[in-house]
Amino acid sequence: MSFSCDDLAVWKDFPKGLRILLCDEDRESAADTKMKLEAMDYTVYSYCREEDALEAVLTKAENYHIAILELTAINGHCSFKFLEMVKDIPTIVISKVHCLNTVMKCIALGAVEFLQKPLSEEKLRNIWQHVVHKAFNAGGNAISTSLKPIKETVASVFQIQSDFNELNFEIPSQFFDMEQEHEELNAKEKENDKFSAPSTPQLIKGERLNEDENFQDRTDCSEKDCAIEDKELSELPKCIVSETKFVDNTYNNITVAVNSDEILPLILEKAAAEESKADDCSSGHEVSLHFLSTDNVEKEDSDLENLTKKNPSNLNGIRGSRRRMKIDWTPELHRKFVKATEQLGIDQAIPSKILELMNVEGLTRHNVASHLQKFRMHKRHILPKEEDRRWQLHTDSLQKGYLQKPIMAFPTYNSNYIIPPSQAYPIWPHQTYHLPNVQMWRHSGLPTWHPPPENWQTKVYPEIHADAWGCPVLPHYNYSYGQYYIPPQGPPVRNNGQDVTGDRGRMLKSSYDHFTAEEVIDKVVKEVMRKPWLPLPLGLKPPSTEKILSELHGKGIHTIPPLHRRHS
């Protein structure tokens, strides 16, 4: 049970009765702290050993609203086990240690605050705010009601960057992936300004603003004090360190594009959903990024509680994850990508340029590079080398031009044909379109293979795209499976609604006119190979035994084990 806004709403004399887990090895200070807290009508559960505290939390996390953990350097080393493991309870670290590195690490590990011992009543008084803060962030009412569109969000992230320079506070570069993280960190600063987080005079943020030295130079802490050395800090796994940036990253209902599998993606996705709604209305069709998250927007269960249940892998909380938000390569986005790629031509189509041309907010070069990689692989798969070669032998010069470029040919843009926006893309199946449907053949309007029309290159069949990534040719399939017949045009063959193709046929339904010929073939081949026992798709004639045998013979296979002959 995570603490939510609802809980807060019914809590009469909040924060009285706040349940605090206190873990301090120093009995004296523990007692002192406990006393102070109890004076404020907090309920304190005190532990001396980290292990005990940990066990208590892991057993019954809902028992505690907030944790106060003392960090002691033993032989110059601190244990961060608690911070590492406990993710769903706001944890305040208290310590005598005060070197920035240690503080940093704690924050990186998700601590909501770092308090210098000895603790004063003053420092402890406002710790309840962390609980509230968490409740707000738990996806309750406040958040769901007024989400900003993601575009704005992202935009704000970028604008903020300029503020950053004024801070004079540099995060060691090893902390961040240089592309965007700075912006994200900054967003945090800005957000903080808007809606101040619980803080005490010694909050890190304050230090950042005032400190003139940069982080690396900040080694003024004595060796004793500084439990963690720079080296160790720098060796912190990025995944952990990068979490720094989303500590307290959301305030109020404003969202910042940062990493978190839990809350933020949900928010972002909602925002994205809202935006796409808006897009539907306006025909302006700006491409925007859609971030994927683990959880489904449609479901309105945005409670942290629910979220955390769904993701038991990490010990939950707002600070669970590290991965960058996934980008949903929607058909629209992909279309932009392809367009940019086309425009650049094969030589120039590199991530940075594509990115530039695409001009999509928030998209990174990495994203593009990755997509490009996939795109190329896709091509490669569709036009395997060997087939490629064969193909060349059997085609006229017109086509050679395309195919000689081995794998990743970027055909020239075909100006003779204007692709209707509605049909031209997506070139790939989108996640939501799901699987190959063999019956695509019926609708695809693919030309009968063998005699390609002379104007092959310029003629575009209704549902074939002048795909940027290769000629819409179907070489190898023809080769290995023999001829197939597709009604050259006209309405799809329905066969009186009867499903001649059995199981394969059932997969019909998606809109295959979104696919290129290649893709259709690719899918069919895959499907057929996956379930060879099913009948071939309508119009696809199985190769004759003779053909197969001679083919195998040509490949040096002269004997066929009985099993392989069962169909003959």
Place this chain on the structure above:
DNA sequence: CCTAAAATAT
């Protein structure tokens, strides 16, 4: 900065 390959997430 680019690409390929490995790691992860879905």
Place this chain on the structure above:
DNA sequence: GATATTTTAG
């Protein structure tokens, strides 16, 4: 288990 995307490494 396959696929999509991110991260890492060269």
